[in-house]
Amino acid sequence: MHKEYVHDRPHRHHYDAEMLDVEEALERIMTFFVPLPAVDVPLLDALGQVLAVPLVAPINIPPLDNSAMDGYALRAADISQAADNSPADLRVTGHIPAGTVSDQTVEPGTALRIMTGAPIPGGADTVVAFEDTDEVERRDAGGSMEKVGVRRAAEIGENIRPAGEDVQLGSIVLESGTVLRASELGVAASLGMDTVPVIRRPVVAVLATGDELLEPGEAPQPGKIYNSNNYSVAASVSAFGGVPRVIGVARDTEASVEEALALALDADMVITTAGVSKGDYDFVKDVLANRGEIALWSVRMRPAKPLAFGALDAPDGRRVPHLGLPGNPVSALVAFEQFARPAIRKMMGKELTPRPTVQAILDDPVNNYDGRRVYARVVVYRENGEYRARLTGNQSSGVLTSMARANGLAICPDDRSRLESGETATVQMLDWPEDVF
16 A cells, blocks of 8 residues: 555554645545556446547448438539529439449439438539429429429539548547547447447445444334435445445444455445544444554544545455545535545546536635634525525534535635635535526
């Protein structure tokens, strides 16, 4: 493990948490992670993943010169004098539907009816659209369709898409490192590919701890609370492109934590919630110290001050990174945003871009009681061309509904004791709602 992360292994039940700012904690965490290996996956499974190698075109697109519209394939020389009041009459010798290569040739004075995408026949150098001919009038009048009158002149090459116009054989179509969106997957499909090589998604084991936890669906019990952390954390893993593996709940015994962690060690990362502070039953830190190495930090932020990071020794010799989030549900989600999200992005080979921010005028003051960076839950909205932000209610780290109402986190710097209403604050956007932006 990188030496920055780990202090000398402490005696059990004695940990001196180092105080770090957010950037320092993130820097230490991020140096542990690297992009994961490449895998070939079906196209639709690759959405949002990173292309592992350049995508080289095995064919031309389009493969042949083809028509850009429904009309007539002909020779420009035959209609050079055509006009509305003196159309050029051509003999129609056949029809070419899309997907058919015609063996007919356009001779002087003739035309072939052609559909959009159909390959251009030999002898033709121009396509004229139906609306520039008298086809409709002839049909409506019950006249012969063996001829057509073209009502305007055309340039050579008009309405013809040349072979390789979009993609040329042997060219690099998509660079490695490209995040695959719907358009990129469409490009791969147009090249005939049914799979693409991408950086694989990280598998993230998610484990909550605590005797007080009930699973949703169980009957309420005195003194118990429902386990929300596994669900909010696992959903966050999935939202950012990872594959969550919910291990369940470890009870407040070393044996239970040991058993649960043993199930997590084939993952690429382990995230636990609770069990890493100074409580009598916070056994996670002790088991982590036995199974690998752990550093406990106090991060200069609110919520989510206590944080653990380390590595677990897997049976196959790997060192599996572990992030220990606080147990309070809002603290767990805010810490996930700042530390787990970047780690997942790095494992996926994505750029370490932060969440977008806006400058918003505060409707409510944000207090900072103890010199930590405050992430206040807010709703950002737009009014009179400006962004504004209002608090979502009680800012206690146990009030999860205030996080559910928020679309951003207003940041009060650690060197400010208070941001007043009417001041402008930087807001880290959690969502980018279309009705606001």
